[in-house]
Structures are given as C-alpha cells and as structure tokens.
Amino acid sequence: MKELADSIHKDLVLNSPEPSFNFETDIETLRALPLAEGYEASINFYHPGGQQGPARYLFKVTGSASIPGPGGMIECWVVTTDYNRPGYVATFWFAKGSQLMVRQDSPAGEGKVLVKTLID
Helix, strand or coil: CCCCCCCCCCCCCCCCCCCCEEHHHHHHHHHCCCCCCCCEEEEEEECCCCCCCCEEEEEEEEEEEEEEECCEEEEEEEEEECCCCCCCCEEEEEECCCCCEEEEEEECCCCCEEEEECCC
C-alpha cells in the first residue's frame, strides 16, 4: 500500500502474463478442486510481497489413504507438490467427503518435518 509510510513494498510493481491466486489461500483453492485419482492441477500462485513473482505449481493426486482422525479413520485423497524445488515433497491429505485438509507434512530441513493437522 503506497499510502503506508513504513511500507517496504510501497514501490512494488509486478507484471504477470496471467492472473494469479494469492498463496495465502492455497489450501482453500486446493479444496475447491475436483480431486480424484490421477488428477493434476497447475496453479499460478503469488505470495504477496514475496521476493519471487507469480509461478505455476503442480499439485497431483497421488492416491488415497486412510488416516486416523478424532472420530475414527478418515478416507483421504493424497495430494503432493514439490513447490518447484526438485527433491522437496509436501504431502496433503484431503478428506474425500468434505475435501477438508486434515493433514499436511512438509520438509523443514535437516531431517525435520512440519506437520499441520486439523483438530476437531
């Protein structure tokens, strides 16, 4: 926002050959897709204020899995992406019935894994 005196990005101008989605809504965007066996989506995302411009990221449904939830096992679509970093794999589990993301595992460096889970 140009009118904010302390904005470090007030002079940011970004040209993009196509519209992009805000990366802050990635999970909501993925949840809205018609997930199914073998489904793939290439989505143009941009992180507002980020150093990198918009880029396409490939998200793939790589299979199904049952994972434990607070009320028992949850049948899920397993979705992966490498966020354009070869060798990196983030994995998401979306409940087949509601398409809520119930788990995400992402490498966090030096053998660490960032895990996000839906707690009911």
